[in-house]
Amino acid sequence: MKFAIALFAPPHAPSSRRALRFAEAALAGGHEIVRLFFYQDSVHLASSLTVSAQDELDLPAAWRTFVSEHRLDGVVCIAAALRRGVLNDEEAQRYARASHNLEAPWELSGLGQLHEAAQEADRLICFGGD
Numbered sequence: 778m779k780f781a782i783a784l785f786a787p788p789h790a791p792s793s794r795r796a797l798r799f800a801e802a803a804l805a806g807g808h809e810i811v812r813l814f815f816y817q818d819s820v821h822l823a824s825s826l827t828v829s830a831q832d833e834l835d836l837p838a839a840w841r842t843f844v845s846e847h848r849l850d851g852v853v854c855i856a857a858a859l860r861r862g863v864l865n866d867e868e869a870q871r872y873a874r875a876s877h878n879l880e881a882p883w884e885l886s887g888l889g890q891l892h893e894a895a896q897e898a899d900r901l902i903c904f905g906g907d
Contacts, residue, residue, distance in 0.1 A: 779809045781894035784819035786905025788827060788836045793819065796904035797839055804847060812850040812894035815883075817906060820858040823851070823883040844882045852894075855885040 780803055786792040800810060815823055822837050829835040844851040858879065859868065865885055869877035879885065895901040 778900065779811050779898045781812050781814070781891075781898035781901045782810060783814045783816060783891060783901060783903045784822065784905055785817045785903065787818035788822050788829070789833075790818075790905055792905035793822060793836055794834065797836065797843060799902065799904070800843065810847075810849055811897045812852055812890065813844065814852050814854070814891045814894060816854045816857050816888075816891070818857075818861070819905060820853050820861055820863045823853045823858070824863050824878045825880055826878040841882065849882070850894075851883050852886045852890045853879065853883050854891075855887055858885055 782796060782800055784793060784796050786796075800813065803810060821827055822840050824837060827837040829837070840851075843849070853863065855868075858864065859872075863879050864872070864874060864877045865879040865883075866877045868885065869875075
């Protein structure tokens, strides 16, 4: 089965961890993930500047490792990211910001990527959100 996974919750929310565990289990079960789409407050999971408490799972690092190791398509909504100060180098230069905090394996893109993923997948699974 092909899954598209959309995340909406911030890094500290239980659904962010559940999403990672679901994605790991899906791949372990022989399924395919066509795209991971990070929207709303979940864009903070892609920030390279997020620091987790020492006694907590470092979810941003865990997601980065997971996406990299499995060569997945990890897309961060550009509108949600810009509103929350999550920028790649190109956007930092465009908006004259001193630095960036979004690097590979993440890609900034629009909501069209979520729509496309939903069309390609057998199931769209969403975690978090209001």
